[in-house]
Amino acid sequence: MTDSAAHLEDSPEESRLDATRLIHNVGWTFIYLGVFTLGFVVHQLFITTWFAQQAQSELTVERIEQWGDTDITEVVVVANPDNPNEPIIVSADEAPGGASGRAEPLVLKVESRPETGAAFALIRIPKIERLQNGWNVVEGVSTADLRNGAGHMPDTALPGQPGNAVIAGHRTTWGMPFHELDTLDPGDRIEVDTALGTHVYSVREIHIVRPSEIWVADPREGAWLTLTTCHPKFSARERYVVVAELVFGPNAEVIEVMS
Amino acid sequence: MIKRIWRLLPGPLYARVIQAVVLATIFLVALHFFYDWLGKVMLDQGGTVG
DSSP states (O other), X not given: OOHHHHHHTOOHHHHHHHHHHHHHHHHHHHHHHHHHHHHHHHIIIIIHHHXXXXXXXXXXXXXXXXXXXXXXXXXXXXXXXXXTTSOEEOOTTTSTTXXXXXXXXXXXXXXXXXXXXXXXXXXXXXXXXXXXXXEEEEEOOSHHHHHHSEEEOTTSOOTTSSEEEEEEOOSSSTTOTTTTGGGOOTTOXXXXXXTTEEEEEEEEEEEEEOTTXXXXXXXXXXXXXXXXXXXXXXXXXXXXXXXXXXXXXXXXXXXXXXX | OHHHHHHHXXXXXXXXXXXXXXXXXXXXXXXXXXXXXXXXXXXXXOSOOO
């Protein structure tokens, strides 16, 4: 009798053994998959958050040092119709309120731009418990930057300055600073501390857009803050966007007159 | 599977323990980076636009 013929005539006991082995292997495969999935959930929800909290502690110290090193200047400005993010700096005589102008020149307080990766601001949202004590904002929106804190998009205005300051943050991982951003309603308050002082914004618009919709970062007339995060929760399919207008702060009155 | 790997490690007990610790560390670091990549692709890209 050949081997293959012998195989065909396996006893019922051997067939039962094969079936048992198969069930055993399938069972272990499911156990491994379960452990892998559980590990993924624990990693994303807790381990990344632990890393982010450690980074936040270090960034708080760094931010305070950064504020000490920030150059603050006062400049006379007029609005730039081509790019609201960059008002035109003029001499005192050329200013609308200068020698030949109206009542007082528009003097804007300007801070130097931080280096990429540096913590330079603190965002606080009283309505969101997680953000009541603030979350550090770093310059840049690279993967590494956003793991440490919320990230300010380069080439957009700094908070408290004319134009549109765009800040992105994680929704469900890495400290999840913007987890409850969808609880904000028009009129809610957002505060951003920088070396200049506290800039208070009021929520005006809420949008849900595709990640490619870059228009949300476009410059705006006046002073605005745009917060972006992933949407819906536990998905990167869309972006939840909160747009707020500057209502109080070191530059609020000047920017209002400029607009 | 863990038992099988343990049996395959050469040398005396202390050497096998050291090798096991090194292997476990490499495995956990690799798993961290894999989970990190998977989380970025599936769950949360940090909220940036563009």
